[in-house]
Amino acid sequence: MAANNNILNYIREEIFPTAFCPGCGCGTVLNCFVHMLDKVGIDKRDLILVTGIGCSSWIPSPYLEADTLHTTHGRPIAFATGVKVMKPDKYVVVIAGDGDLAGIGGNHLMHAARRNVGLKVFLVNNYIYGMTGGQVAPTTPTGVPTTTTPYGNPEPPMNIAEIVTAAGADYVARWTTYHVRKLMHSMEQAMKKKGFSLIEIMSQCPVSYGKRVKLKKGSDMLRYFRDNSVPIQKTGDLTEEELSGKIVIGKLVDRERTEFTATLNAIVEKREKEVGTS
Numbered sequence: 001m002a003a004n005n006n007i008l009n010y011i012r013e014e015i016f017p018t019a020f021c022p023g024c025g026c027g028t029v030l031n032c033f034v035h036m037l038d039k040v041g042i043d044k045r046d047l048i049l050v051t052g053i054g055c056s057s058w059i060p061s062p063y064l065e066a067d068t069l070h071t072t073h074g075r076p077i078a079f080a081t082g083v084k085v086m087k088p089d090k091y092v093v094v095i096a097g098d099g100d101l102a103g104i105g106g107n108h109l110m111h112a113a114r115r116n117v118g119l120k121v122f123l124v125n126n127y128i129y130g131m132t133g134g135q136v137a138p139t140t141p142t143g144v145p146t147t148t149t150p151y152g153n154p155e156p157p158m159n160i161a162e163i164v165t166a167a168g169a170d171y172v173a174r175w176t177t178y179h180v181r182k183l184m185h186s187m188e189q190a191m192k193k194k195g196f197s198l199i200e201i202m203s204q205c206p207v208s209y210g211k212r213v214k215l216k217k218g219s220d221m222l223r224y225f226r227d228n229s230v231p232i233q234k235t236g237d238l239t240e241e242e243l244s245g246k247i248v249i250g251k252l253v254d255r256e257r258t259e260f261t262a263t264l265n266a267i268v269e270k271r272e273k274e275v276g277t278s
């Protein structure tokens with residue numbers, strides 16, 4: 001992959017080293033994101049980063065060098081929608097976790113996909129609320145013991161990528177932190193889409209999640225991702241039973257619906273012509 005080795009342009013070097021635990025996948029996501037920015041040649045002045053609360057929210061804030069909005073827990077999509085409406089020509093990127101975006105902020109996520117707001121969402125799914133000590137999340141697999149479900153999670157996990165696909169997103173993909181090249185390529189595709197784009201990135205949290213499923217080291221979880229991922233092209237050959245517990249990776253949808261701010265601005269323009277503007 002051609003790169004200009006200007007990744008330091010996108011990083012706040014003075015903040016390093018990061019506060020991520022050893023073996024955490026957040027560093028991999030950060031690395032993929034800045035290499036993608038460098039490869040595509042995105043001017044950081046055209047980038048607005050929005051995040052919420054959680055370990056993966058540290059990826060944009062404080063480690064990335066661009067205009068950044070660090071918002072309240074579960075609300076980055078709502079804030080980002082406001083930013084995109086006011087700055088439709090900018091790359092408005094949300095990087096945050098599963099608990100933040102799909103748990104607390106699940107309603108915002110679903111409706112942003114339905115509206116096809118031109119956000120780029122990189123949702124880091126580590127299966128749990130990591131920063132706050134390992135509470136059950138809507139993405140936690142059934143049976144896994146967590147701080148708040150000490151005898152095992154009784155709920156089925158949420159399939160985030162399928163939900164936003166059904167809601168109407170233009171671009172949806174799922175990768176893991178093991179598939180770094182594919183992830184970077186997918187990030188590039190997402191950045192180039194006009195409408196709502198989401199990549200669900202399965203990422204290891206050895207400290208708050210891995211130890212509960214006997215995958216105590218980051219490398220254990222990376223091996224798990226390698227051995228349990230199924231490319232979407234191969235799912236047709238497998239039964240539901242064979243797919244149980246597997247991570248379906250690849251591009252789930254890539255389509256072109258009218259982007260929300262384009263529709264909104266057309267309505268505003270039409271109305272201004274009708275009534276005149278001061």
Ligand code: SF4
Nearest residue numbers: 020021024055130205
């Ligand atoms: S608690 Fe988990 S997600 Fe958070 S920094 Fe540590 S390993 Fe990463």
